[in-house]
Amino acid sequence: MTSISKSSAWKALAGHRGAFDPDSFKHELMDDPRRAEAFRVTLPGLYADYSRHLITAETLALLIRLAEAAGFERLRAELFEGAALNNTEGRAALHTLLRADPKDAPAGLNEQAAQVAASFDRMKSFTQQARSGAYTDVVAIGIGGSHLGPELAVEALAPLKGQMLRVHFLSNVDPMLVARLLAGLNPKRTLALVTSKTFTTQETLANAKAVRAWLASALGEAAMSERFAAVTAAPEKAREFGIAAERVFDFWDWVGGRYSLWSAVGLPIALAHGFDVFRALLTGAARMDRHFREAPLDRNLPVVLGLLGVWYANFWQAASRAVIPYRQDLRLLVPYLQQLEMESLGKSTRRGGETVDYATGPVVWGDTGTNGQHAFFQLLHQGTGFVPVDFIAVLEDGSGNRVQRDMLLANCFAQAEALLRGRSPEEARLAAGGEALAPHKSFPGNRPSTLLLLDRLDAESLGMLIALYEHRTFVQSCIWDINPFDQMGVELGKQLADKVLQALGAGGTAELHDAATRAAVEKARRG
Numbered sequence: 001m002t003s004i005s006k007s008s009a010w011k012a013l014a015g016h017r018g019a020f021d022p023d024s025f026k027h028e029l030m031d032d033p034r035r036a037e038a039f040r041v042t043l044p045g046l047y048a049d050y051s052r053h054l055i056t057a058e059t060l061a062l063l064i065r066l067a068e069a070a071g072f073e074r075l076r077a078e079l080f081e082g083a084a085l086n087n088t089e090g091r092a093a094l095h096t097l098l099r100a101d102p103k104d105a106p107a108g109l110n111e112q113a114a115q116v117a118a119s120f121d122r123m124k125s126f127t128q129q130a131r132s133g134a135y136t137d138v139v140a141i142g143i144g145g146s147h148l149g150p151e152l153a154v155e156a157l158a159p160l161k162g163q164m165l166r167v168h169f170l171s172n173v174d175p176m177l178v179a180r181l182l183a184g185l186n187p188k189r190t191l192a193l194v195t196s197k198t199f200t201t202q203e204t205l206a207n208a209k210a211v212r213a214w215l216a217s218a219l220g221e222a223a224m225s226e227r228f229a230a231v232t233a234a235p236e237k238a239r240e241f242g243i244a245a246e247r248v249f250d251f252w253d254w255v256g257g258r259y260s261l262w263s264a265v266g267l268p269i270a271l272a273h274g275f276d277v278f279r280a281l282l283t284g285a286a287r288m289d290r291h292f293r294e295a296p297l298d299r300n301l302p303v304v305l306g307l308l309g310v311w312y313a314n315f316w317q318a319a320s321r322a323v324i325p326y327r328q329d330l331r332l333l334v335p336y337l338q339q340l341e342m343e344s345l346g347k348s349t350r351r352g353g354e355t356v357d358y359a360t361g362p363v364v365w366g367d368t369g370t371n372g373q374h375a376f377f378q379l380l381h382q383g384t385g386f387v388p389v390d391f392i393a394v395l396e397d398g399s400g401n402r403v404q405r406d407m408l409l410a411n412c413f414a415q416a417e418a419l420l421r422g423r424s425p426e427e428a429r430l431a432a433g434g435e436a437l438a439p440h441k442s443f444p445g446n447r448p449s450t451l452l453l454l455d456r457l458d459a460e461s462l463g464m465l466i467a468l469y470e471h472r473t474f475v476q477s478c479i480w481d482i483n484p485f486d487q488m489g490v491e492l493g494k495q496l497a498d499k500v501l502q503a504l505g506a507g508g509t510a511e512l513h514d515a516a517t518r519a520a521v522e523k524a525r526r527g
């Protein structure tokens with residue numbers, strides 16, 4: 001297949017970009033209420049404003065033409081129908097089925113829908129049992145997709161006061177992390193939950209063994225089957241580890257790791273906040289799925305945001321995008337999105353094996369507002385790079401502190417305005433009180449941003465938000481003709497880590513490694 005960059009739609013966008021001067025329609029960008037209305041989507045609980053982007057109605061029409069040229073609508077249908085869109089591994093990516101109403105499951109997916117329903121029944125009764133008082137703490141062991149989504153949701157949805165079960169996450173293989181966590185827990189009241197699709201991940205198995213040794217030394221080997229549960233696509237390996245079959249939950253091949261929090265991988269969420277909260281997360285995601293399938297492309301939020309990602313990456317050379325949640329409880333959204341987007345879109349090879357001749361996934365980075373304002377916003381406003389921003393804010397919180405809520409929102413809205421507005425030389429001269437500092441105080445603005453405003457941060461709105469980002473990622477993968485569901489680039493590092501580990505051990509040798517690795521291994525062996 002010919003590269004999308006050779007399509008007439010792409011060429012039309014390149015021409016459009018060449019003639020694009022945001023200053024010429026700055027007034028419209030800043031002040032035209034019709035623009036604010038036209039470039040906004042409202043869904044129950046979510047207000048999304050993309051009017052601060054460097055686009056006109058023509059830009060959007062051209063981007064939609066590009067989506068059509070890439071066969072986007074066919075690919076979207078195939079995603080929901082369970083086609084093997086993960087073509088390099090010959091698998092479907094059916095995260096949408098996990099949150100679909102079983103009666104809406106596409107024909108041909110009834111078997112998978114029944115497996116999901118049965119798994120949820122098991123999750124529900126396990127959750128009720130675990131929350132009935134036997135445990136006070138859960139250690140959730142897993143990494144990457146088997147960690148980031150659940151931790152994000154557990155933290156974002158934490159009630160103001162006390163939790164029935166405290167869920168702690170153990171992901172990094174750093175021995176200090178295990179030591180610190182276990183030092184504060186009572187083995188008699190702790191449940192260990194190992195989540196690993198493959199059940200071969202080095203970090204997860206090492207942490208699981210450390211927790212197991214700690215529990216066994218306090219309670220004896222016989223108690224282990226009561227203390228462990230697992231979520232995995234390799235149940236035989238979990239059983240070999242010593243976990244009773246009735247405490248092993250399914251993780252199917254047709255669910256990708258970073259798209260899996262809607263499956264039993266979300267068990268930590270149910271354990272922390274109850275099964276109903278987990279269900280509500282699915283309800284919110286299903287709402288976004290419906291919108292993604294049904295809304296016309298020019299009013300379809302994941303489509304528009306995905307196409308904006310393409311517009312900036314390919315026609316404005318934006319190498320990164322910042323995500324700034326103005327809500328501390330969403331602190332973990334950034335690392336979650338880093339895996340979702342960068343593991344999905346960090347590819348240089350097209351579906352058919354050809355090398356891409358255009359930029360693909362940008363770096364995703366950020367931190368909460370207002371903290372980021374006092375750290376890296378200087379670069380966003382005046383740096384030489386061009387960084388589009390996602391601002392996320394929440395209207396209602398349960399704090400009862402209206403003054404600080406308003407401060408948080410005011411900062412969020414003001415930063416978005418300042419990025420677009422900039423400061424003219426004239427304004428800078430006035431602000432600086434003379435010529436000398438005026439160049440330092442002036443900047444052109446024209447830095448685009450999206451505002452996502454949630455009515456409240458609850459399970460439904462979080463589900464919607466995460467599903468929005470999943471689909472946005474998918475849209476970009478369609479345009480770039482890449483498989484967003486594999487991650488083959490991480491394999492070499494894992495294989496080398498196993499070899500380096502052997503080299504570090506007694507009798508090991510680093511001879512087969514490069515010179516820098518050999519030197520580092522020698523130093524580590526001495527240290």
Ligand code: F6P
Pocket residue numbers: 143144145146195196197198199200201204257258343487490
């Ligand atoms: O190293 C990347 C990765 O394969 C992720 O894609 C995955 O989510 C993570 O490792 C953990 O894998 P597993 O669930 O098999 O332990």
